[in-house]
Amino acid sequence: xxxxxxxxxxxxxxxxxxxxxxxxxxxxxxxxxxxxxxxxxxxxxxxxxxxxxxxxxxxxxxxxxxxxxxxxxxxxxxxxxxxxxxxxxxxxxxxxxxxxxxxxxxxxxxxxxxxxxxxxxxxxxxxxxxxxxxxxxxxxxxxxxxxxxxxxxxxxxxxxxxxxx
Numbered sequence: 311x312x313x314x315x316x317x318x319x320x321x322x323x324x325x326x327x328x329x330x331x332x333x334x335x336x337x338x339x340x341x342x343x344x345x346x347x348x349x350x351x352x353x354x355x356x357x358x359x360x361x362x363x364x365x366x367x368x369x370x371x372x373x374x375x376x377x378x379x380x381x382x383x384x385x386x387x388x389x390x391x392x393x394x395x396x397x398x399x400x401x402x403x404x405x406x407x408x409x410x411x412x413x414x415x416x417x418x419x420x421x422x423x424x425x426x427x428x429x430x431x432x433x434x435x436x437x438x439x440x441x442x443x444x445x446x447x448x449x450x451x452x453x454x455x456x457x458x459x460x461x462x463x464x465x466x467x468x469x470x471x472x473x474x475x
Contacts (some may be wrong), residue, residue, distance in 0.1 A: 311410040312419055315426045320470065322401040326352055327366065327381030328393050334372055344380025348394060355388040364451040366399070371442030400447050404470040405432055408453075412462035416450065416469075423469050435472040447472040 387396035
């Protein structure tokens with residue numbers, strides 16, 4: 311199930327992340343890419359997540375590779391190390407939609423959000439280069455922890471794509 315798209319204003323948000331580059335056909339479930347290293351590293355510094363974890367798609371080239379960040383909002387930045395970095399998600403207007411179901415439905419949910427934005431004239435905060443489309447912030451937020459909610463029909467994932475000012 312997919313909610314209706316809407317525009318929301320998000321404040322800037324400090325976050326911790328592990329960047330990685332992957333081919334689209336090698337993209338796996340969220341738990342398999344970065345989070346298994348990120349959470350123990352933060353716990354070792356006494357840093358608790360401030361909200362749900364996410365992927366931030368920074369560069370997308372569907373025919374080649376994606377640059378992605380496995381991240382989580384935090385209250386304060388800590389010491390970087392072991393591949394973990396800290397940054398700030400930008401404030402601004404975001405096009406959002408929530409997908410209820412297994413992660414494999416996110417491709418269609420993403421296509422719907424992109425199509426809706428094109429239809430109503432919203433432009434993403436991104437720029438194109440020969441090696442792909444670079445986004446200011448394109449989030450896939452994993453609202454549900456599959457470990458505590460094992461039934462995929464109960465999972466919720468929010469897409470939040472920053473719009474151009």
